[in-house]
Amino acid sequence: MLITEGILNRKGATKISDIPDEVLMLLNQGRIESVNLTEWLAVNHISLLKNVLPAIGLNHKLDFILSEMVNQNAESGMKAIRLTGEWLHKVIYEERDQKKKDITRELSNHVSDSVRCWAATMYKNRKCSLEDNLAYIHPFAADRHFGVREIAWMSIREDLSQDIDKSVELLTEWAKSDDENIRRFSIEAIRPRGVWTKHIEALKQEPSKALPILHLLKADPSKYVQDSVGNWLNDASKTQPEWVLSLCEEWSETSDTKATARIIKKAKRTIIKGNTQ
Structure with missing residues (x-):
């Protein structure tokens, strides 16, 4: 099927049932990226596996992976991505070293954002140092796609939570990046409460551990980063409201910028809501 400009420049349906048949087919073939969450959730990863694995030299592993996916009723969404990544890592591990590298590179650079999500979750079974695993996730x-970026921090969050002091030390360098996506990752990956993930108790109780990163981002020019910093502090306010209020007061006095004001507004929203009830 010809991929038209209309397909490439589409806005995306708001309901899965409204996704055009040709768009869904191309998504499941791995020939185009999803453009919104609706499309991202609509991808059938079993169909996608059938189209992608033969093309990268893993046709001999296809039936095995498909049977595992069917057994666990994992066709779409987060569960399908996580399980596909885990099984791909296991079968790729059995290949020769050069083929492992070649396959991993093809998956990591695939046109389909869903396939790149698989590659991000393949990290989970790597027995490497935190520094090496962060280098893999970088x-x-x-990534240009929102879905891949979300899967990236979700994939490594549990490991980051095991040693918060070390994680903050490493991610502080990421917070200095010229790339707003990397700066955003540095704080989003260690939100005290996070989204769809386990809480990080150490940061719920001692949010000050993340100050090296927070201070670097307190006036970030990117709204994408500002939202993450504000959400991070709003998370912290649910267990340490006085600490958040104190930090916001400090920032309002030392950083008279629209960016900081916007972050503070987001940071205090739960506190303000509690005071008005």
């Missing part, structure tokens, strides 16, 4: 954290 291109996914900087």
Whole structure:
């Protein structure tokens, strides 16, 4: 099927049932990226596997992976991505070293954002240092697609939570990046409460551990980053409201910028809501 400009420049349906048949087919073939969350959730990863694995030299592993996916009723969404990544890592591990590298590179640079999501979750079974695993995740954290970026921080969050002091030390360098996606990752990946993930108790109780990153981003020019910093502090306010209020007061006095004001507004929204009830 010819991929037209109309398909490439589409805005995306708001309901899965409204996704045009040709768009859904191309998504499941791995020939185009999803353009919104509705399309991202609509991708059938079993169909996608059938189209992608033979093309990258893993046709001999296809039936095995498909049977596992069917057994666990994982066709779409987060569960399908996570399980596909885990099984791909296991089968790729059995290949020769050069073929492992070649396949991983093809998956990591695939046109389909869903396939790149698989590659990001393949990290989970890597027995490497935190520094090496962050290096692996870095291109996914900087990916052009929102879905891949979200999967990137979700994939490594549990490991980051195991040693918050070390994680903050490493991610402080990411917070200095010229790339707003990398700066955003540096704080989003360690939100005290996060979204769709386990809480990080150490940061719920001692949010000050993340100050090296927070201070670097307190006046970030990117609204994408500002939202994450504001949400991070709003998370912290649910267990340490006085600490958040104190920090916001400090920032309002030392950083007279629209960016900081916007972050503070987001940071205090739960506190303000509680005071008005």
